Amino acid sequence: MAQITMAKALNTALRDAMEADDRVVLLGEDVGTLGGVFRITDGLQKDFGEHRVMDTPLAESGIMGVSIGLALRGYRPVPEMQFDGFSYPALDQVISHLAKYRNRSKGAQAMPVVCRIPYGGGIGAVEHHSESPETLYCHTAGLKVVTPSSAADAYSLLRQSIQDDDPVIFLEPKRRYWAKQEVDLPVATEPIGTAKVLRPGDDLTLVAYGPMVKVALDAADAAQEEGVGSLEVIDLRSLVPLDEETLVASASRTGRMVVVHEAPEFLGMGAEVAARVTEAAFFHLEAPVLRCTGLDIPYPPARLEEAHLPGVDRVLWTVQRTLDF
Amino acid sequence: MAQITMAKALNTALRDAMEADDRVVLLGEDVGTLGGVFRITDGLQKDFGEHRVMDTPLAESGIMGVSIGLALRGYRPVPEMQFDGFSYPALDQVISHLAKYRNRSKGAQAMPVVCRIPYGGGIGAVEHHSESPETLYCHTAGLKVVTPSSAADAYSLLRQSIQDDDPVIFLEPKRRYWAKQEVDLPVATEPIGTAKVLRPGDDLTLVAYGPMVKVALDAADAAQEEGVGSLEVIDLRSLVPLDEETLVASASRTGRMVVVHEAPEFLGMGAEVAARVTEAAFFHLEAPVLRCTGLDIPYPPARLEEAHLPGVDRVLWTVQRTLDF
Amino acid sequence: MDHSDEQVRLLAEDGALLEHDTYEVDLSEDGLRDLYRQLVVVRRIDVEGNNLQRQGQLGIWAPCLGQEAAQVGSARALGPEDWVFPSYREHGVIYVRAGMEVLRVLALFRGASLSGWDPQEHHLGLYSIPIGTHALHAVGYAIGAKWDGAELCVAAYFGDGATSEGDTNEAFNFAAVNAAPVVFFCQNNQWAISVPLSKQMAAPVYKRAFGFGFPGVQVDGNDVLAVYAVTKAAADRARDGGGPTLIEAITYRLGAHTTTDDPTRYRTVDELDTWKAREPIGRYRAFLEKAGLFSEELERDVQAEADRVAAEVRAAVEHLPDPPLSDLVDHVYADPPATLRSQWRRFEEFEAQFASEA
Amino acid sequence: MDHSDEQVRLLAEDGALLEHDTYEVDLSEDGLRDLYRQLVVVRRIDVEGNNLQRQGQLGIWAPCLGQEAAQVGSARALGPEDWVFPSYREHGVIYVRAGMEVLRVLALFRGASLSGWDPQEHHLGLYSIPIGTHALHAVGYAIGAKWDGAELCVAAYFGDGATSEGDTNEAFNFAAVNAAPVVFFCQNNQWAISVPLSKQMAAPVYKRAFGFGFPGVQVDGNDVLAVYAVTKAAADRARDGGGPTLIEAITYRLGAHTTTDDPTRYRTVDELDTWKAREPIGRYRAFLEKAGLFSEELERDVQAEADRVAAEVRAAVEHLPDPPLSDLVDHVYADPPATLRSQWRRFEEFEAQFASEA
Numbered sequence A, B: 001m002a003q004i005t006m007a008k009a010l011n012t013a014l015r016d017a018m019e020a021d022d023r024v025v026l027l028g029e030d031v032g033t034l035g036g037v038f039r040i041t042d043g044l045q046k047d048f049g050e051h052r053v054m055d056t057p058l059a060e061s062g063i064m065g066v067s068i069g070l071a072l073r074g075y076r077p078v079p080e081m082q083f084d085g086f087s088y089p090a091l092d093q094v095i096s097h098l099a100k101y102r103n104r105s106k107g108a109q110a111m112p113v114v115c116r117i118p119y120g121g122g123i124g125a126v127e128h129h130s131e132s133p134e135t136l137y138c139h140t141a142g143l144k145v146v147t148p149s150s151a152a153d154a155y156s157l158l159r160q161s162i163q164d165d166d167p168v169i170f171l172e173p174k175r176r177y178w179a180k181q182e183v184d185l186p187v188a189t190e191p192i193g194t195a196k197v198l199r200p201g202d203d204l205t206l207v208a209y210g211p212m213v214k215v216a217l218d219a220a221d222a223a224q225e226e227g228v229g230s231l232e233v234i235d236l237r238s239l240v241p242l243d244e245e246t247l248v249a250s251a252s253r254t255g256r257m258v259v260v261h262e263a264p265e266f267l268g269m270g271a272e273v274a275a276r277v278t279e280a281a282f283f284h285l286e287a288p289v290l291r292c293t294g295l296d297i298p299y300p301p302a303r304l305e306e307a308h309l310p311g312v313d314r315v316l317w318t319v320q321r322t323l324d325f
Numbered sequence C, D: 001m002d003h004s005d006e007q008v009r010l011l012a013e014d015g016a017l018l019e020h021d022t023y024e025v026d027l028s029e030d031g032l033r034d035l036y037r038q039l040v041v042v043r044r045i046d047v048e049g050n051n052l053q054r055q056g057q058l059g060i061w062a063p064c065l066g067q068e069a070a071q072v073g074s075a076r077a078l079g080p081e082d083w084v085f086p087s088y089r090e091h092g093v094i095y096v097r098a099g100m101e102v103l104r105v106l107a108l109f110r111g112a113s114l115s116g117w118d119p120q121e122h123h124l125g126l127y128s129i130p131i132g133t134h135a136l137h138a139v140g141y142a143i144g145a146k147w148d149g150a151e152l153c154v155a156a157y158f159g160d161g162a163t164s165e166g167d168t169n170e171a172f173n174f175a176a177v178n179a180a181p182v183v184f185f186c187q188n189n190q191w192a193i194s195v196p197l198s199k200q201m202a203a204p205v206y207k208r209a210f211g212f213g214f215p216g217v218q219v220d221g222n223d224v225l226a227v228y229a230v231t232k233a234a235a236d237r238a239r240d241g242g243g244p245t246l247i248e249a250i251t252y253r254l255g256a257h258t259t260t261d262d263p264t265r266y267r268t269v270d271e272l273d274t275w276k277a278r279e280p281i282g283r284y285r286a287f288l289e290k291a292g293l294f295s296e297e298l299e300r301d302v303q304a305e306a307d308r309v310a311a312e313v314r315a316a317v318e319h320l321p322d323p324p325l326s327d328l329v330d331h332v333y334a335d336p337p338a339t340l341r342s343q344w345r346r347f348e349e350f351e352a353q354f355a356s357e358a
């Protein structure tokens, strides 16, 4: 088995998808000659040509609007937003058109667009390069929102997203791009919409996704060693569709749950998970579902991001609060 | 006491604020000569002149960006987004700048901008004219999000918002514009950040805001008559700051809570209220906090909106589910 | 901002045919007569829309009164293989391209659908209310078509106010950089609801194109022959790989912005009268008369056709059933999330009560 | 797209002074010498930024190497009452306007702040990374200043890539319609990261202005005197109520986009060499020599000043303490929500453990 980074897995998924279907095209800022600022599209323009991999003018709304037009022409566009903080100019196109077009055509017109967005912090970047905008997309009906935490899932979920006839916001945890995993590509993991129990446990369920999955797993290991308890770790993998069944089953068994994410707490994914799980598992819960998240502040300067982001210590502290409840 | 519509109260609040402080300026599409498509700015350009009330080009991002520049010049701009569905092009300016400018200047630069947005459905409008985007704003740290349900609050909360040195997204429940209330203006109601118990009750707490407050009150009356139970009704008034204290106190007493809003359920305000109240009142709750909301779909055509929007019947049904829990 | 000096004109205000060194009309006599029929029918459909709204059959209507020549003339210049991305007032364009499919538009304004047609069927994008946004869809489609080597052009319809939106300008730039086969057709009807041109822009619309590196042309939008000729030339140029053109059709919204609007609040009777005198159908009829192409018989046929269409529109709208509740969820996703399915099941439980009660 | 034919030039590539019928330089001999000092110091600060980043003292650096004339020349043409809205590469502009306040910029790239200065202090908007967005802030400020009858102009700095953003074009239109006192200063450095002009636009930047109804001018951005003269004229025009101007300064980014970028992946050594030969400081020094304004003494003083500034920058950055944790929340709101206060109290409880452990 080969050691593969998430970046390489994403690059391979795009290559394989483009070979499998010549209607798959990539577009965005610097995705061509440069191969993207994170090199996720590295080498693809050279091999597939200037229109299959298009360097666009610097205009995110334009990139999204043009992708919608390309989808109407029968293409399967995979636009890239260079960073989370620069996906906002495209929000109107996403909310008003991408998410609604199928519904507005009474189901006649598919919108197979996959919008790739490197997201999240922890890389010491300057402002606007470390945001976690998932709530904006998850609240928008008509979209699917997918985020991998491993190289294998990165490959498989991106391939599935490109095959999906619904628009997908594909959130790539940029701080995990260079993390390696033993995997042979191509690989097929569970379908979009299924969460995955990465580590079984009995005392409490840790829910995470994307960049926080590693933190949750490390916290679970630490909890084991320190005798805090046996923690189950669930990787959501897709935020919409949300795998409520797996969450409720786990919470019903452990009776305790903590949701971890980088995004601010207020109306972050933790709120939705807590509300749903509490409704479905009310009589099984021994403590409220607690949230361990970024603070309700704009993303701070790099020298302060470590304090803002949930780390193993803060996760364990929140776990302890839940156990003590 | 005079019978005053919410529209009139808002118009009077703007007039009084402009008279009190000549740095207060209004700008937006059709706010001048026409007085706004809902006439909220009626007569103000005539009395205050073309620059105090500015008809702008058709560009929402421009309106918001220019408002930020005006605030830097020392003005207190009150931009209007003509409808909820047309506030999205301004989201990048709101998220990347309006919400962050003070923080980026280490507190040196205030951003006293009040963005008025008529929002919500129930008026039989065509697409994009009935949306409830509050989640997008409430999740964005640095903003305040205020929404009145009565003429008195409309007046007082708008005056307070314009005096606030923080940026405020002021959401006006358009279906309530023409609802009348006995009130003498000027009037001062509770400060931003305080929720209001509009109707005391013992068996369950109904939480609503903006357009749904009337529905919640009607449901509470019906519940009383039909002997379902005694419902307490809380009007949030401001979503950020959220008055957690009042919510928790009420839920701790009644032991049951239902949150009502037009916005989709998934990551709607109900999720945040449920998560918070459950954490703080866990051992007092006899049932999970349930949500009675719009469906997780794009806003439907007018002929179907009644089914999509929570009405008295669906609220009562959800109340019953909570009571039966 | 009228710039009549700069406008392409083929018909004088009295209907006299004018010489033009660049543009000419290639329509047969029947074609010229048919143009008259379409103008009259489109106006009648529009009148019917207003009536149906007043009678509560429609929730709202956006009249195209006065803009018939701009819409019919430009739509006639496009072929079936071409694509159209309309805004929300292009009823005339829809009728010319898709005939009675215009009923879909009435269903939309009734509140029974959100457009509801298949864009692929008549090569017709959905009605687009968020100003400026659909110009980018047109450009995206055109870029894809060019990649495919398809021989077609894409027309994007928008108004004067739309030129202020960032999206419209991004569309101009994407089209220019990609030499995309796009015809940007701007109906400059002098107003964006209550905002006049002078507060919307500081230069005539067509000049915007030069700054992005492609040609712009201003045409008398109430001269159906000039609109047809200018659009045909731009469409041919686009299909031949010449890239985009921006057409500014100078016209006027003779009606209200929509049936909820009261134009007397922002524009003068004088202005209205000036433009009423310039309305396009009378001028075209005068041309037909001068050219000996008009006859009482033609008028009778055309009016009969208009009556027939109006009756069909009225009947169809009055008998349009409300959409089923299932329309709320059935088309949101190809493959809906489990959470939406369970939300819907719960909603059906709630609805079931009333069924049982009934 | 070089358009050297269209560019305003006052210095030949060999430094010879050129006649121009519209533009001239009104600087004293000392002023001309001081311009040299500023060019050299700005370049040194930029070199220092690269070094500090390489040594891990900065998280990232966005070099302005090669753009010194565009930045110093334009900033020199503005008065203290004027306002500047920079992008993220305008270190030279900051130094000219605010001297050692440029240290704030280094703190930003160190990751210690998000700008952190008071815009009112030096009439300097915060650094703005979201491309195009701050052009609208400049226009808004300018409209307000005009209402107040203030005699000032507002300069918005952005790059060639920024001209593609909707916001930039909306800013052009708002400025045009309001005849706002704005100088749009575009440093066309030929690249937007890896995207060349040919993929960014289909017409030279300055022509964009005509389409919006105001003047555009293209200037040799590596000719500090021409940049100064053109900017001064535009600023005067703006202050006198003449409205906005778009200046396109043709220059070149000789360095990487940022220290994380590898330009060899997208541009050729030949292209780089061509532009190295055109770099602005050598040309200006040649002018001073020809004009008899240069002396070994001047060179010594200027280099000494540059050394002093470089040392100060290095010392300041190396001793910059990390911001206190309280910076996370202290400046988000004037009046923070109770939920944020309680969230912070809980966070402090968590942090307290380690304090006690320590």
Ligand SMILES: Cc1ncc(C[n+]2csc(CCOP(=O)(O)OP(=O)(O)O)c2C)c(N)n1
Pocket: B029, B058, B082, B086, B089, C089, C129, C130, C131, C158, C159, C160, C161, C162, C163, C189, C191, C192, C193, C253, C257
């Ligand atoms: C993004 C957006 N903002 C605001 C509106 C509200 N609105 C509907 S039509 C209109 C004026 C449009 O004017 P114009 O582009 O000239 O088209 P016309 O109505 O004159 O045909 C406005 C402001 C909208 N539909 N979309």
Ligand SMILES: Cc1ncc(C[n+]2csc(CCOP(=O)(O)OP(=O)(O)O)c2C)c(N)n1
Pocket: A029, A058, A060, A082, A086, A089, D089, D129, D130, D131, D158, D159, D160, D161, D162, D163, D189, D191, D192, D193, D253, D257
């Ligand atoms: C809205 C937005 N999209 C993307 C980016 C990422 N980005 C940073 S700089 C840059 C290129 C800017 O090019 P240009 O405007 O020419 O300025 P230059 O860097 O050449 O000075 C890009 C795409 C951004 N900062 N903001």
Ligand SMILES: [Mg+2]
Pocket: C159, C160, C161, C187, C188, C189, C190, C191, C192, C193
């Ligand atoms: Mg118009």
Ligand SMILES: [Mg+2]
Pocket: D159, D160, D161, D187, D188, D189, D190, D191, D192, D193
């Ligand atoms: Mg550049």
